[in-house]
Amino acid sequence: MSQSDAREAQHEILVSAAADTVYQLIADVRNWPRLFPPTVHADRLEHTGSDERIQIWATANGEAKTWTSRRRLDPAALRVEFRQERSQPPVAEMGGTWLVEPRSATECRVRLLHDYRAADDDPVKLDWIERAVDRNSTAELAALKVNAERAIDGDDLTFSFADTVSVDGSAKDVYGFINEAHLWPERLPHVAKVSLSESSPGLQLLEMDTETKDGAVHTTKSVRVCFAGRKIVYKQVVVPALMDLHTGQWLFEEHDDLVSVTSQHTVAINPANISTILGATATVEDARDYVRNALSTNSLTTLAHAKDYAERRA
Template identity: 60%
Template sequence: MSTIHETEHRVEVDAPAALVYRMIADVGNWPVVFPPTVHVEHVERGERGERIRIWATANGAVKGWTSRRDLDPGALRVRFRQEVSQPPVAAMGGEWIVEERGPLACAVRLTHDFAAVDDDPAGVEWISAAVERNSTAELASLKAAAESAERRAALTTTFDDVVRVDGAVEDVYDFINEAGLWSRRLPHVATVRLTEDTPGMQLLEMDTRTADGATHTTKSARVCLPHGQIVYKQSVTPALMSVHTGRWRFEEVDGGTVVTSTHTVVLVPEAIPTVLGPEATVDTAKEYVRTALGRNSTATMLAAKAYAEGRRAAVA
């Protein structure tokens, strides 16, 4: 019988309990709210229960698992239990509990119970460190997001760029998946460092050239799901952004491929005058980010287009 370890973390939030509960219940928005979460997909979805596939960083690695969640909006509780865990985790579950403290205040408790594979002490230590780090980060981010919900919404922007390719969806996907080759394939990428200890779960560090010739470093966790999408989240962002998530989507259409790049960014208002000048506004910053990110994404998609169309022509 495996040893069960239990933890509890809590935070006081100056926001309505119902709002905080909705943020916990809405897993689709977790990558924007919670720093560790990279991507979430619904496997099944009902009014009071759901099965989700979730990918998140833990102690510097990307992990993926499937969980069952039971939603209780009346009691402001969400219970979760991993159905398929990743070593060293043998079992993991817990509960989000929102306790109303008044019309504009609440407390959030996050509990975990877990067991390590073979009760390995090193595994217990690894899991304990990951739960401590992620729970602390998640509760702090939940508090910040809930307490500034309206302002945060005004600082958030999402946009798409689309390219049509007369080539196979597998070839377009492979070009985006093989980010370790980008410094040789893309002129705006100076250097790149890619690790992929588990297939489909990547850590990418990249030095990117800007339009004025400067370079900036970004670090991302990527989840690669052949051949439909690649989702990523930056853990190290440029100064203007507190959050940057993205998605490459690949669709086979009429014998070709439509590839779409989507970015979601949350701006740092204090950085706007420093980066863009004292007259710059939030709208100025949104347009700047949209242009800069869209330029690089479109350049990457056009390079993928040339690669895939070249491969098709070579076998025609």
């Protein structure tokens, strides 16, 4: 990477948590969709000793992107180096380092370094990348701090749950029903409006208005990563006010003559909005029950209609 065409950036934050705890959150890429707002999904493709190859699906300046990177993990130095091996335009090259620096037994500084170059060395594209790096790095470090410090206090705000149905039909048909979200207003009673775009095969942006049992309408926007016939992973990038985080998966598994379809959710409650939405005496547990009931009701409705669709076509 020539010095004249490259830019460098550094972002940092102080975290009131042990350096080893913070490093582990960064090192385990499976944490990232829950941890970092821009990350929708992350897979470890290869792992040999301290080296690994990962694929990340994330948002950058509001656009859905995917890329693969090589990482080198150094737990002794609390350091993770990364380099994209296949970038997406407008990025030509990008790499950097996570550095966790202990300040005491209960505090550390985290620095996130980037170096990058734009496709065709275009200055307009370079400015786009600079904005994306600054926005994502700032969001990631802030979320890392919140999650690391929350883990110390005990986190009762984040929870996961799942609903499953068995379908006497083909996995292709039931997968198709979930994948074809642009048809949901015609197929699902709780979906009022949908806008679906696919920037590249299997990478979707879904905006949707849904109705809850009490008649409230919620607008959500999700990025979905579709693995044909196997699973659809998503993350809401616009969530209802009672949530800070909502990620999920639709899983399709064949068992003999039946197909098992699961809707799995991971949610983080936004405690600041509990009293406004549920009343002054509402607790975190009340919020958890409310969110679980609302999401489960919609999931089970979708699963029932997908089951009916696939079994009628069988």
